[in-house]
Amino acid sequence: MDVLTSRTIIRPSDLDRSLAFYGGMLGLAVAREFGAGAGRGVVYFAGGGLIEVVGSAGAPGGGSIVLWLQVRSLESTVAELAERGVELVRPPALEPWGLLEAWIDDPDGLRIHLVEVPPDHPLRRDLRGPAAGGGPG
Numbered sequence: 001m002d003v004l005t006s007r008t009i010i011r012p013s014d015l016d017r018s019l020a021f022y023g024g025m026l027g028l029a030v031a032r033e034f035g036a037g038a039g040r041g042v043v044y045f046a047g048g049g050l051i052e053v054v055g056s057a058g059a060p061g062g063g064s065i066v067l068w069l070q071v072r073s074l075e076s077t078v079a080e081l082a083e084r085g086v087e088l089v090r091p092p093a094l095e096p097w098g099l100l101e102a103w104i105d106d107p108d109g110l111r112i113h114l115v116e117v118p119p120d121h122p123l124r125r126d127l128r129g130p131a132a133g134g135g136p137g
Helices: 015-025 074-083
Strands: 007-010 030-034 041-046 049-054 066-070 088-094 100-105 111-116
Touching: 015 041, 015 049, 074 088, 074 100, 074 111
Parallel strands: 007 049, 066 111
Antiparallel strands: 030 041, 041 049, 088 100, 100 111
């Protein structure tokens, strides 16, 4: 299987409320919109991924989906979201695996991890070895 791109699909209990959250409160840019009525959907840019909010689940989510969103600065992101009325479920903390994380929930209770990768974290280093970079060995 050759995966070229991916997105997370969310079927909220209240489409308009969730569109207001993702587009308005989080400020995500729209990649595309489609459909009408109950089948209406909006795809948002989310860094290197996409989030699609479409249709209706009819009931609040059960927590089976978690979004992981990497941000440049967790401190400034948390401050910006607080100004927009987004409440933290858990304040920023350094995780045992070395990432800084804070948690928020969308209107249906979908957990969103906001993640900052510190400069010294292995995710920021090329671990492939000298030959992988194409430069002098």
